[in-house]
Amino acid sequence: MTNPHRPAAKGESAEATRAMIARRQQLLGPAYRLFYENPVHVVRGEGVWLYDPDGNAYLDVYNNVACVGHCHPRVVEAIARQASVLNTHTRYLHDLVLDYAERLLSYFPPDLGHVMFTCTGSEANDLALRIAKAHSGGSGFIVTQNAYHGVTDVLAGMSPSLGASMVLGDHVRIVPAPDTYRSGGDVGSAFAEHVEAAIGDLARSGVRPAALIVDTIFSSDGIFPDPTGLLKPAVEAIRRAGGLFIADEVQPGFGRTGSHMWGFARHGIVPDLVSLGKPMGNGHPVAGLVARPEVLSTFGARMRYFNTFGGNPVSCAAGMAVLDVIEGEALLGNARRTGEYLRTGLDELAARHALIGDVRAAGLFVGVELVREHSTREPASEAAARVVNGLRERRILISTAGPNGNVLKIRPPLVFTCENANVFLAALDDTLAEIERI
C-alpha cells in the first residue's frame, strides 16, 4: 500500500526534482511532457490553490478541469458515496444516468435532445466524427489552423496544434481562426469564406464534407471570443454543403465564459453535436456528446454504442455534483464578475507594458497576446515563455496558447475571486517589468 499523501519533504531540492524527472522518463517513456523549465511537484489541492511538498501554495490560474475548485468537498463526497453504493455500466438500468442526462440536457436548447456518455473529451469528439460521417454521408472535416480536438488516431490527425510532425488526415482541411487582433473587418464573414473555400477544396478532391468542428472560443488558436455571433455565417455555410457543425465545448463549456453555460450560445447558434469534457466532473474522468436526435438517428439505426465506464453511476454523481456547485455557488455570475475585474486589470497592465498587444476575454477565459512591437504585431513567443516561467517562480500557474505560443492562457477555476485576481495581476506586473528591464 502506498501513501498517496506523503508527508512534505521539507526543503525539497532541485536535485530531488531532477531525480523525479528521471524516474518519470524511465517509467512513462519519452512521450510525456512537463510544464515549466522548473517543473512543479504537487501533493495537495484546495480551491484555487495547489501545494508542493514544502507546503508552498501555488495560485492556480490555469486549470479549468478543477472548475469548481480543487477537491471541492461536495464533489468528493458525491464520488465517495456513490463509489460505495454502485459502480457499473449502462447495459443495466439505473436512475442516475437518466437523472444526470435530464439535468445536463436542461442546460441546452430543446433541439439538442440526446446525450451520450464517454470518459474523455477525446472520446466525445471521436464519437462526434463517427456520427457526422454516418449522418452526412461525407468524410471531410474542417478545423482551424491551430486546432486541438483530442488524442485518438483520427483526432490527432485533425489537431494541427500537436505540431508539424503530426501529419493531418487526407480528408482534413484547415482554415484560419477568426483573429480579431491581426485581421480587421467582419471576422465572422471572413471565417465563413474560409470555410466555403475549404468545402470547395474538399469537393475538388472528390470529398464531401462531414462537419466543421470548432472550439467555440478557439482556445488553442489563441482565444478569440469576440464578436459574439461570429460563428453564424460559417455554421450556415457548412450546413448548405450538407455537413454538420460540431461545437467542441471541452474548454469553453460549463459556464467558463460567464454569460452562458456553453460557448456556442454566445454566438446565437444551435450546433448539431456538442462535445463536453474537462470540467464536467471536476477531474473525474467523465465526458459526453450532446446531439440533435435527427442527427443521431442514422448512426443509432446502424450502430450500437457502448463505453464500459461511460455514464457509470459514479461519473454521473460527480457530474451532478459539479452542476450543483455551479448553481449553488452561482459560479456563472462569479466567472462574469471576476472575469470583468480581471480584464480591467489586464487592460491597465496593457497601458503600462508594451509587451501586451491585445487582451481578449470572456468570463474566466482570458488571452493576453504578447508582441515585440505594436506596429508589426510580431509575436513575442520567447517573452511569453519567460512570463509563464517567471510567474511559476512566483508560484502562479498559467500557460500559453496560439500557433506562436505568444498568448498567455489564463483560465482559472471558476471559484477564482477578485482577491485572487489581484495576486495574479501584481505578479504579472512584476514579471513583465522584470522581463522589460533585461
Place this chain on the structure above:
Amino acid sequence: MTNPHRPAAKGESAEATRAMIARRQQLLGPAYRLFYENPVHVVRGEGVWLYDPDGNAYLDVYNNVACVGHCHPRVVEAIARQASVLNTHTRYLHDLVLDYAERLLSYFPPDLGHVMFTCTGSEANDLALRIAKAHSGGSGFIVTQNAYHGVTDVLAGMSPSLGASMVLGDHVRIVPAPDTYRSGGDVGSAFAEHVEAAIGDLARSGVRPAALIVDTIFSSDGIFPDPTGLLKPAVEAIRRAGGLFIADEVQPGFGRTGSHMWGFARHGIVPDLVSLGKPMGNGHPVAGLVARPEVLSTFGARMRYFNTFGGNPVSCAAGMAVLDVIEGEALLGNARRTGEYLRTGLDELAARHALIGDVRAAGLFVGVELVREHSTREPASEAAARVVNGLRERRILISTAGPNGNVLKIRPPLVFTCENANVFLAALDDTLAEIERI
C-alpha cells in the same frame, strides 16, 4: 441534488421498467443497448452481488470490471481519500503516477519497461495503433474474425464483432480465431498461417503491416484459451514481416486466467505493446498501455502524448488499491481454484445436457459453447439467448460471445467462490433442463 441511492420501490412493476426504458430512449437516444429481454434495474452492488430496487440479489457471473468485487471498501476508500487530497494532470510532477507505474510494471517481463496512462481500453488500443504505425512505418492491421478492440473511429473499423453494418478499414485484414472446437490439429500453426496469408494480402494491396492485435483469450471470438503457447508462431510471423504484436489484455488481464496476471504470459510470449483496461480500477475509468521502450522511442521522438485525466492521482490510487486487493486476497489463486471447480461442474453438466458442445476455461474466464447437434456442431444461438434470459429470471447474470452468440460468457468478479459457483451451476442445470423440455 439527486439521491443516488433511492429507497427501494417495493414491487417495482413491469410498467415501471418500461417507463424507465422509454425515458432512457428519450434521453440517451437510439445507440444504447440493454442486456436481457427483461432488463435489470440495479441500485446497489457488493462483492459478487448486484441488487434491484426491491432488494433482490443478482449473482454477478459476468462483470469482470468489478474484478475485486463490487464496491470493494479498500478501492472505495482509496478513491475517496485521494479525491479529497489532489486530482490533477501529469504535466506537474506527482509521486503516485510514478509509484503506480513502477508497481504495475513489476508484473511485466523486464522488456516491457514503459507504461502510459489513458482512461479507457479504447484509448489504450487507439494509442497502441498510433505507436505501431510510427514504429513499423506500416499501416496494415490484422485482427480476428469477431474481434472487438474499442469504440474510437479507427478501432470500430477493426472490430468486426460490432456487426455487418460496421465497415472495416481498408488496411484491416481478418483472420479466423484459433477455434479448438471446430478445427483439429495444431491451431497455433494454423493461426500463424492465416496471419501470414493476411500479411501477403496486405502486401498485394501495397500495404505494409503495422501490427497484429489480439485479445489473448479471444473473448469476443468465443473464448479460446488453449493450448497455451498457441500465439507464438503468429507473433513470430508478424515480426518477420516488420509488424508489432499488440496484446489486448483489456478482458483477460489482471489475474483473470488464474495462472498469470496477463493472458499473453500463458503463451510464453512477450508482446511489443500491451493494452489494459476494464478491471484496472475496479470500475474507476483508468486504463493504460505498456510498451517496449524501443517501440515507443519512434513515437516519443516525434509526438507528445497528453491525456487530461489519464494517470491522475485518483485513478492511480484506484489502480494501486486493486493491485493491493488482488495480492492481499490472493485472487489469482482464487481464480485458479474456483475456476477449476466451476469447470469441473460445467463438465458434469455437459455430460447430462446435449446442448453443451464444449467447455473452455482459464481461471475465471469460461466459455460454454451450445450446439444443436454434437455431430454437426451447429451453433445453438437461440438456445444460448434463452439460457441467458432464463438465468436472468433466476437472478443470475451472464452473457454470450462468439460470432453466432452461442457461447455462454462466464466471467465473474475474481472474488467468486465455490459456493457461488454451486448457485450458478444449479441454476444453469435448471435452465438447460427447462429449455430441453420445450
